[in-house]
Amino acid sequence: MSNPFIKLLGLSLITIFISCGGGGDDSPTEPIATPPTPATPISPANEEVCLDGKSVSDTQSEVQFIWEASKHTDNYSLVITNLDSQQTTKHSSTTESIFVKLNKGEPYSWYVVSTSNKINQPAQSSTYRFYLAGEGTQSYAPFPAEVVAPEMGASVTASEGTINLRWKGSDPDNDIQGYELFLDVANPPLSSLGAVTDQNKVATVTSGNTYYWQVVTTDAEGNTSNSEIFQFKVN
Structure with a gap:
């Protein structure tokens, strides 16, 4: 004749074993790596x-x-x-x-x-x-102009056949006199759009063409710098 107390004790021990991790996975979770922040x-x-x-x-x-x-x-x-x-x-x-x-x-x-x-x-x-700094250098050429718009490689839509080209110029001597802009469908661009003192120039463009443009910056001492050649496509 079986003992009900013994049966109850056995079932209790099995329940305790299962609840305490018998067959469960309690391994620690790997921490998520955090990306670096910019210096x-x-x-x-x-x-x-x-x-x-x-x-x-x-x-x-x-x-x-x-x-x-x-x-x-x-x-x-x-x-x-x-x-x-x-x-x-x-x-x-x-x-x-x-x-x-x-x-x-x-x-x-x-x-x-x-x-x-x-x-x-x-x-x-x-x-x-x-x-x-250079030995005995009294005047430094302007930094090459940086593109503002259109961004390098951008596709743009012309407004009534024109687009406004914009750039940023700077000079360690703060004596920039002006800029000459070159724009062409050929690379390097050879067609001059003339000299300006502002950092923008409206240019006539044709839909479907890819254009290359470059800015030459001149300072008060006659020093010049050439920007890299920028590129955009007209939709």
Whole structure:
């Protein structure tokens, strides 16, 4: 004759075993990786002449690049472009500073890419531009003009057969005298639209064409700089 108490005790033990994880999965959840935040450039300062480079030869100086640390970051990549030659170099760092040798008297842009070992979502800082001081240089050429509109590679709709081209010019000496705009369906553009003092120009365009345009900036000393060649398509 079976004992009801013994049966009840057995069922209770089975229930306790199941409720305490027998067959369940209580493994800890992996934390979600957080992407890096963008770094903040500090030095060389934006739109200025860098006088802090250490001369290492008649033609080169060693420049210290400094930026504010970004969160959730394991590595940084410093990207420097010579705005005259358009040559770009990349330099890796695990700290917020790095020394790089550059040619004197030439304009540069730089930004920092922050990366994490835990997640493939890099973050890019804003871009700074500067001139590296040259030996005995008293006047610096303007920075190459930057596109505002139409954006590079954009498709646009003309208004009554015209479009307003806009750009941004800057000069470390603050003595820009004017701009000459070139626009063409050929690359490089050779047709001049004339000189202006404003940073915009209305141009006549034809639907279906792809256009290339470039801005030449001139300062009070006669120094000039050429922008990169911008491109847009007219719907």
